[in-house]
Amino acid sequence: MSGEMSVRPPIAGGAPPPEPVDTFEIAIRELGPLTLALTSEIAKLAYPGAVRARHALELALAHAQLLAQSVPGVPERVQAQLQLARVRAVADRMLAIAPMPSSAAVAAAEAGDPTALHREEQAWIADPLARGSSPCLPHPRRYRRDTRPDSPRALRVAPEADADGPSRAALPAPAAAANEGGA
Numbered sequence: 001m002s003g004e005m006s007v008r009p010p011i012a013g014g015a016p017p018p019e020p021v022d023t024f025e026i027a028i029r030e031l032g033p034l035t036l037a038l039t040s041e042i043a044k045l046a047y048p049g050a051v052r053a054r055h056a057l058e059l060a061l062a063h064a065q066l067l068a069q070s071v072p073g074v075p076e077r078v079q080a081q082l083q084l085a086r087v088r089a090v091a092d093r094m095l096a097i098a099p100m101p102s103s104a105a106v107a108a109a110e111a112g113d114p115t116a117l118h119r120e121e122q123a124w125i126a127d128p129l130a131r132g133s134s135p136c137l138p139h140p141r142r143y144r145r146d147t148r149p150d151s152p153r154a155l156r157v158a159p160e161a162d163a164d165g166p167s168r169a170a171l172p173a174p175a176a177a178a179n180e181g182g183a
Contacts, residue, residue, distance in 0.1 A: 024071055024080050027064040028087060034060050035091045038098055045128070047099050047121040054098040057091055099124045 034057045041050035064087075068080040105116035 024064065024067040027060065027067050028083060030060055031057070031064060031087045031091060035087075035094055038091075038094045042094065042098060045125045047124055050099050051101060054095060054100065057095065061088060061091060 034053065038050065038053040038057050041053045064084055068077065068084045071077040071080045099121070101117055101120050105120050108115070109117040
């Protein structure tokens with residue numbers, strides 16, 4: 001026992017020793033693939049895989065939070081916490097739609113009755129299917145661009161001729177233009 005005490009570094013006041021910034025950077029880099037793995041499992045509606053990926057992401061987030069708080073130096077610590085907040089924003093969105101089995105269902109499954117866990121899995125899978133969509137995955141935002149006046153997209157929508165009257169087509173019908181030239 002005394003040999004074990006000499007190998008481990010002493011911890012003053014019960015707090016862990018400050019970790020170097022490199023360790024925090026490694027922890028932040030691990031969060032991206034874990035978030036993507038959770039996103040993939042959710043998109044496949046793979047309940048067991050999504051539960052495992054959720055658990056791994058939650059542990060990695062907690063570890064990164066501890067490392068961010070232990071970064072030495074106030075400016076570096078603030079920067080680390082801001083960096084973690086940006087990564088956490090994406091991860092939290094995925095955690096919000098990830099399955100989380102109830103403790104009662106987990107306890108029943110461990111006791112040998114997986115019925116409750118199976119019901120929760122089926123309910124989680126049925127929810128996005130009942131809405132007629134895939135799970136609430138964030139869609140990439142499309143930025144609006146100015147439409148060139150001569151593009152086909154611009155010609156599809158006709159501007160209002162006047163406020164009281166009906167909208168009129170932007171282009172004359174091809175047959176009418178051909179008849180005017182021939183007469």
